[in-house]
Amino acid sequence: xxxxxxxxxxxxxxxxxxxxxxxxxxxxxxxxxxxxxxxxxxxxxxxxxxxxxxxxxxxxxxxxxxxxxxxxxxxxxxxxxxxxxxxxxxxxxxxxxxxxxxxxxxxxxxxxxxxxxxxxxxxxxxxxxxxxxxxxxxxxxxxxxxxxxxxxxxxxxxxxxxxxxxxxxxxxxxxxxxxxxxxxxxxxxxxxxxxxxxxxxxxxxxxxxxxxxxxxxxxxxxxxxxxxxxxxxxxxxxxxxxxxxxxxxxxxxxx
Amino acid sequence: xxxxxxxxxxxxxxxxxxxxxxxxxxxxxxxxxxxxxxxxxxxxxxxxxxxxxxxxxxxxxxxxxxxxxxxxxxxxxxxxxxxxxxxxxxxxxxxxxxxxxxxxxxxxxxxxxxxxxxxxxxxxxxxxxxxxxxxxxxxxxxxxxxxxxxxxxxxxxxxxxxxxxxxxxxxxxxxxxxxxxxxxxxxxxxxxxxxxxxxxxxxxxxxxxxxxxxxxxxxxxxxxxxxxxxxxxxxxxxxxxxxxxxxxxxxxxxxxxxxxxxxxxxxxxxxxxxxxxxxxxxxxxxxxxxxxxxxxxxxxxxxxxxxxxxxxxxxxxxxxxxxxxxxxxxxxxxxxxxxxxxxxxxxxxxxxxxxxxxxxxxxxxxxxxxxxxxxxxxxxxxxxxxxxxxxxxxxxxxxxxxxxxxxxxxxxxxxx
Numbered sequence: 303x304x305x306x307x308x309x310x311x312x313x314x315x316x317x318x319x320x321x322x323x324x325x326x327x328x329x330x331x332x333x334x335x336x337x338x339x340x341x342x343x344x345x346x347x348x349x350x351x352x353x354x355x356x357x358x359x360x361x362x363x364x365x366x367x368x369x370x371x372x373x374x375x376x377x378x379x380x381x382x383x384x385x386x387x388x389x390x391x392x393x394x395x396x397x398x399x400x401x402x403x404x405x406x407x408x409x410x411x412x413x414x415x416x417x418x419x420x421x422x423x424x425x426x427x428x429x430x431x432x433x434x435x436x437x438x439x440x441x442x443x444x445x446x447x448x449x450x451x452x453x454x455x456x457x458x459x460x461x462x463x464x465x466x467x468x469x470x471x472x473x474x475x476x477x478x479x480x481x482x483x484x485x486x487x488x489x490x491x492x493x494x495x496x497x498x499x500x501x502x503x504x505x506x507x508x509x510x511x512x513x514x515x516x517x518x519x520x521x522x523x524x525x526x527x528x529x530x531x532x533x534x535x536x537x538x539x540x541x542x543x544x545x546x547x548x549x550x551x552x553x554x555x556x557x
Numbered sequence: 558x559x560x561x562x563x564x565x566x567x568x569x570x571x572x573x574x575x576x577x578x579x580x581x582x583x584x585x586x587x588x589x590x591x592x593x594x595x596x597x598x599x600x601x602x603x604x605x606x607x608x609x610x611x612x613x614x615x616x617x618x619x620x621x622x623x624x625x626x627x628x629x630x631x632x633x634x635x636x637x638x639x640x641x642x643x644x645x646x647x648x649x650x651x652x653x654x655x656x657x658x659x660x661x662x663x664x665x666x667x668x669x670x671x672x673x674x675x676x677x678x679x680x681x682x683x684x685x686x687x688x689x690x691x692x693x694x695x696x697x698x699x700x701x702x703x704x705x706x707x708x709x710x711x712x713x714x715x716x717x718x719x720x721x722x723x724x725x726x727x728x729x730x731x732x733x734x735x736x737x738x739x740x741x742x743x744x745x746x747x748x749x750x751x752x753x754x755x756x757x758x759x760x761x762x763x764x765x766x767x768x769x770x771x772x773x774x775x776x777x778x779x780x781x782x783x784x785x786x787x788x789x790x791x792x793x794x795x796x797x798x799x800x801x802x803x804x805x806x807x808x809x810x811x812x813x814x815x816x817x818x819x820x821x822x823x824x825x826x827x828x829x830x831x832x833x834x835x836x837x838x839x840x841x842x843x844x845x846x847x848x849x850x851x852x853x854x855x856x857x858x859x860x861x862x863x864x865x866x867x868x869x870x871x872x873x874x875x876x877x878x879x880x881x882x883x884x885x886x887x888x889x890x891x892x893x894x895x896x897x898x899x900x901x902x903x904x905x906x907x908x909x910x911x912x913x914x915x916x917x918x919x920x921x922x923x924x925x926x927x928x929x930x931x932x933x934x935x936x937x938x939x940x941x942x943x944x945x946x947x948x949x950x951x952x953x954x955x956x957x958x959x960x961x962x963x964x965x966x967x968x969x970x971x972x973x
Contacts, residue, residue, distance in 0.1 A: 342835070370700055371699060371700035372698075372699075372700040372701070375696055375697070376696055376699055378696075408700075409703070437700055438700075438703075441703050441704050442777065442778055442779070443775065443778065443779035444778065444779060445778075445779055445780055446854075446856065450852065473697070473700075475698050475701045476615055476914075476917070476918070477689060477693055477695070477698065477701075477918055478689075478698065478702070478704055479615055479726075479914065480613075480685070480725075480726055480727060480910070480911060480914045481686060481689075481704045481725060481726055482701060482704050482726065483726045483782070486855075486856075489852055492833075493851040496847065496851075497848065497851075510616070514616075514924065520697075521917060521918050526694075526695070526696065527696045529695065529697055530695070530696040530697035533697055534697075
């Protein structure tokens with residue numbers, strides 16, 4: 303009697319597990335990646351005037367992405383979000399030349415990067431600087447006040463140099479959430495962006511949304527490089543839309 | 558033996574009550590008039606423990622019920638305040654009856670227990686992080702995995718952890734609690750002399766902390782996530798309330814003006830918090846105020862957070878009288894039990910949060926699984942609190958002694 307009960311239990315469990323496992327790959331192999339971003343995550347009160355000017359005057363749009371290692375995918379740089387951003391911008395602004403360069407500063411805190419910004423801007427002369435930061439500071443648990451001053455100094459220097467700035471915050475990384483405390487850095491970036499009237503691309507909230515909505519399973523360790531590529535493709539597209547909206551480039555200018 | 562080992566969690570109260578008559582006559586410290594266990598304290602400490610647990614888990618539906626989404630302060634403030642209150646209540650009596658040396662000895666024993674609990678949690682954390690480091694390879698997060706670098710130097714890391722300088726995320730509350738308890742003998746000794754001056758000194762230290770930017774450094778860099786120089790204010794304030802301050806404030810607390818100020822402040826804080834989640838309504842907060850207000854500093858217990866806690870507490874005390882019959886209701890029993898065994902349940906909560914993270918990572922479930930993990934965790938916490946309470950009052954050898962104290966065992970949380 304007792305063993306019968308266990309058999310029933312075992313069969314039920316096995317059946318449940320099998321159906322679960324069968325369902326998983328079907329979802330993963332879905333070719334069309336859906337990664338909608340709610341409008342409020344892409345809206346900003348701040349605007350990108352230099353970008354708008356350049357596009358309206360038919361000048362080339364020079365974008366400089368400054369970031370740490372989460373701005374690339376190891377050994378597949380062409381699939382990382384900066385490259386995808388360039389492609390999406392080109393598509394949306396067919397009459398504009400879009401140049402994009404990436405300045406990777408691995409293992410550099412916001413303070414380290416802020417010191418290099420002036421020189422970078424002088425050599426590259428960008429219209430728009432996309433500054434992705436916060437992750438290294440969170441890992442090293444830099445004093446949030448120091449992080450904040452570094453942000454203020456960096457954004458100030460960029461604005462002084464006459465470029466538009468977009469901040470990109472941390473990735474949503476559920477696996478390391480119990481090890482890295484991101485919230486002080488996320489908060490400071492939001493506040494600093496608000497204070498300097500700079501659009502903040504909320505990568506954290508967007509990826510969080512994708513994870514919650516089931517677009518991506520960011521918890522899983524099984525996906526390998528494919529997941530990274532798909533996430534970056536979606537991030538690049540969303541960032542392009544964000545930049546175009548913040549520059550108030552309606553459909554009229556885009557054609 | 559048992560009564561000394563775990564005084565905060567209740568059994569001590571039974572002993573304390575017997576002596577309260579004698580203590581009440583002593584003029585130096587005004588003990589609370591009634592020596593009944595304040596079930597409201599247990600209730601809200603239990604609530605704080607639940608909320609801390611939920612806040613430590615990845616965001617899920619239940620996260621929307623935690624107070625940090627509706628204002629500036631969160632469960633940590635409740636926990637530290639009530640800890641100060643109960644610690645002063647219990648050890649203040651001990652200091653009266655047995656003197657400074659014995660009370661200090663008891664406090665130090667408690668500190669040691671908390672320290673051991675912290676090290677125990679750190680061990681579990683090490684196991685978890687090592688597992689993730691060896692199994693988890695996701696190119697998307699190659700940068701975030703840099704957090705594992707400390708595993709390359711386990712000798713340094715572990716020593717720093719024992720020195721409380723290396724603390725993983727979510728393990729900041731116990732070190733703060735250890736430092737605060739370490740200074741409790743001094744605080745109580747000063748309070749025995751002059752309660753109000755002690756509170757004034759505490760405020761002064763808080764002000765100096767902000768003025769001179771005092772902090773404790775952490776390893777490998779950064780500072781303590783909860784600055785003890787600032788957070789002592791809540792702890793000492795709790796102690797001050799326990800040693801008669803609350804009673805003296807009752808006139809102020811009962812005034813309708815206080816009530817309306819509190820409601821207005823809580824409402825304003827709610828609107829500000831709402832603007833974090835709904836950027837569309839960001840304009841309701843004037844830019845001027847925004848610039849003055851941000852960032853709201855948790856590390857140094859921002860005065861806005863402290864005020865928010867005060868307002869919450871003032872309203873709570875008002876709408877929830879001490880003799881509210883609901884406190885005896887079986888529905889609130891699990892919360893109260895958790896609050897009565899706070900150290901054990903806190904540690905269990907941190908452990909369950911680790912475990913919850915782990916399960917969520919392994920089964921990669923959706924919102925349903927998240928919810929299930931949270932609820933299961935809370936059920937486990939309650940069950941554990943019940944077991945501990947059963948041990949204390951039925952299984953331990955000294956059980957007979959507590960039973961002889963009549964209704965006291967009930968007050969201490971023994972009757973289930």
